[in-house]
Amino acid sequence: QLQLQESGPGLVKPSETLSLTCTVSGGSISSVTYYWAWIRQPPGKGLEWIGSFYSSGRTYYNPSLKSRVTISVDTSKNQFALKLRSVTAADTAVYFCARGDIAVASDTFDIWGLGTMVTVSS
Amino acid sequence: QSVLTQPPSASATPGQRVTISCSGGSSNIGRNTVNWYQQLPRTAPTLLIYTNNQRPSGVPDRFSASKSGTSASLGISGLQSEDEADYYCAAWDDSLNSLVFGGGTKLTVL
Numbered sequence: 001q002l003q004l005q006e007s008g009p010g011l012v013k014p015s016e017t018l019s020l021t022c023t024v025s026g027g028s029i030s031s032v033t034y035y036w037a038w039i040r041q042p043p044g045k046g047l048e049w050i051g052s053f054y055s056s057g058r059t060y061y062n063p064s065l066k067s068r069v070t071i072s073v074d075t076s077k078n079q080f081a082l083k084l085r086s087v088t089a090a091d092t093a094v095y096f097c098a099r100g101d102i103a104v105a106s107d108t109f110d111i112w113g114l115g116t117m118v119t120v121s122s
Numbered sequence: 123q124s125v126l127t128q129p130p131s132a133s134a135t136p137g138q139r140v141t142i143s144c145s146g147g148s149s150n151i152g153r154n155t156v157n158w159y160q161q162l163p164r165t166a167p168t169l170l171i172y173t174n175n176q177r178p179s180g181v182p183d184r185f186s187a188s189k190s191g192t193s194a195s196l197g198i199s200g201l202q203s204e205d206e207a208d209y210y211c212a213a214w215d216d217s218l219n220s221l222v223f224g225g226g227t228k229l230t231v232l
Contacts, residue, residue, distance in 0.1 A: 046124065047159070047167065047210055049221040062220050096166055105172045107214045107221050108157050112166040 002027035004097050004113035012091075012120050018084040022097030022113060029078045030055060035100045037109060038071060038082045040093040048093075052100070052107075053080060087120045094118075125150060126211050126224035133230040139199040142227045144211030146192050150222060154214040156194040158187055161208040161226075170209070171196065198229075206231045 008020035022036070029036065038050040051061040053071045061069050065084070073080045084091060094117050098109035127145040134140040144156065158171035169178050171187040174194065186197045194213075198205055211224040 046226040047212075047223040049212075049223065052221075060219075063218060064220075105155065105157070105176075107154075107212070108169065108172045109159075109167075110169045110172075110178060112168065115166050 002099065002111055004099060004111060006095060006097050006113045006116040008095075008116060008118070010117055010119060012087055012118060013122050014088055014120055015086055018082070018087050018091060018118055018120070020082045020095055020097075020116065020118070022080050022082075024078045024080070024099075029073060029080060030075050032056075033101055033103045035102065036071075036073070036080045037098045037100065039096045039098055039109070039112075041096070041115070042090075042093040050082065050084075050095075089120050092118065092120045124225040125215055125218065125222040126213065128209075128211060128224035128227045130225065131228045131230065133232055134201050135232045136201055136203060138201050139197060140201060140229065142196045142198075142209050142229070144194040144196070144224050146194075146213060146222075148192060149217035150192075150213045150215040151189060151194055152192040153216055156187070156189050157212045158194075158196050159210045159212065161210065162204075163207070167210065201231055203231050205229060 005023045012018045032055045035054045037052040053059045068085045070083045094115040096115045097113045099111040155173045159167040160170045161167040174189040184200045208226045210226045215222045
């Protein structure tokens, strides 16, 4: 059973870069039918898609975050990463990594990590 | 303000049926498929419905969904206490070139 686990600092200072890693276990991140995503949820609020990475190499970002976001993949470690630059308090949220399966549907996330809380504060 | 509009709350008693709406536009629900996610308290979301009305394996048939035009709806019949959760709709928006979520509906089982 494929599982995802987010990791990274729980506290980031304003204007710095938020860096998170999602480790994939029980399956290969290189599978051509899978795609990988980051989604966040500010405290007490709804879900916001950050971006998705496909095995073809294509990456899609939320236009509202695109100028500050990079999603990358490390196949040797079976991990994918999120970097969000120039953070502010508005970036405080629980960050989830998730998997989609092209064989099932597009833009559909059938496996999620537990999420990790990141607070932006000095 | 979310691109997809959901009622912030819904409630019903055990055994009843409840419907949650998701209203969008021609660039999202009107052109693309809708997914629904369930988020139980203090947990990660889980996929409840995909491609408008398909249930992943393991999701009870008490959960159903449909799409018509620029709106979608999620129905839960035979409501149980464990159905108390937040429910989110989602769809790709061709104009924004982004995946968008509804604001979520908090379902209370009275």
